[in-house]
Amino acid sequence: MLSPQLSYKQPIVVSPDGKPVALTPWLVPIVWEGTFDPMLIDLIYRQKNITIATTVFALGKYTQFLKVFLESAEQNYFVGFRVHYYVFTDQPEQVPAVKMGEEHNLTVLIVPSSNRWQDISLSRMARLEKLIESRLINEADYVFSLDVDSKFYGHWGVETLGRLVGVIHPGYYQTPREQFTYERRPESQAFIPYSEGDYYYGGAVIGGLVEDVYQLAKTCREQLDIDASKSIEAAWQEESHLNKYFLYNKPTKVLSPEYLWQDQIPHKDRVKILRFSQIIKNYADVRPNL
Ligand code: 48C
Secondary structure, eight states: OOOOOOOOOOOOSBOTTSOBOOBOTTSOBEEOTTSSOHHHHHHHHHTSOOEEEEEEEEOGGGGGGHHHHHHHHHHHBSTTSEEEEEEEESOGGGSOOOOOOTTEEEEEEEOOOOSOHHHHHHTHHHHHHHHIIIIIHHHOSEEEEEOSSEEEOSOBOGGGOSSEEEEEOTTSTTSOGGGSOOBOOTTSTTBOOTTOOSOOEEEEEEEEEHHHHHHHHHHHHHHHHHHHHTTOOOTTTHHHHHHHHHHHSOOSEEEOGGGSEETTSOOTTTOSOOOEEEOOOOHHHHOSOO
16 A cells, blocks of 8 residues: 655745745745734733743854854844743853843753764754753743854744744745755655655744644654664754654744845845844854864
């Protein structure tokens, strides 16, 4: 019995007349400027007493990105709500002292160094899984895992909260699915055939309710372990496994590329506003290996 071929038309993100599409084929919101009322949604969430945990990994030379990440976050990220940052690093002394807003806290978690950036990226799922098991299950309602080599340029608020939240990668939102950089080797647990795929999600932003992000992290870690036991490393490390997960466990909210841009990509005629963007860096200067 062949597994049912999940081939269906590829969802579009921006319509031919340039208008953003605000709903996925499975009827969950795609969050763009203008598709939500910040005042109203703030009012709704203020009634709840929520805590948002945020994990960032800053190993090796990536500690240099912490200052801009944290300072720009304090100006834009869940301002007015309770936020607890968990900074994973191999150099605690490199974590800058950044003035935190009210009810914003930061905990430093020491992890061993690594001389392969791929391993650092790959290990994030395992670390997230363990952090949720050991602490977040009691300390937070929502959790976001964000790439540290980024900067907040605009409002990032409770419009991004949901059970399971992914972001559309800025490099692939107007690309045919056959060109998505999914893992295409059937022997990998992250395999996605050319005929399938909704969006190409960026690994730099993963979010949702603690319990749901736990299931994501645990599943991806298990899949990563299976691949590793066969000496397979997926095309884009844990981002490949994340895309596989989101294909079969649809996000309940999808963030537009406003929530994950890249500084080197022009944005004026593409998104109305930039909120979070990966800064330009020379990988040779910041990574332990090429
Ligand atoms: O903390 C590090 N140190 C490294 O040497 C390489 C990656 N990382 C962490 O992994 C950072 O949190 C990065 O944001 C993340 C993987 N993402 C990237 O390297 C690029 N944003 C693709």
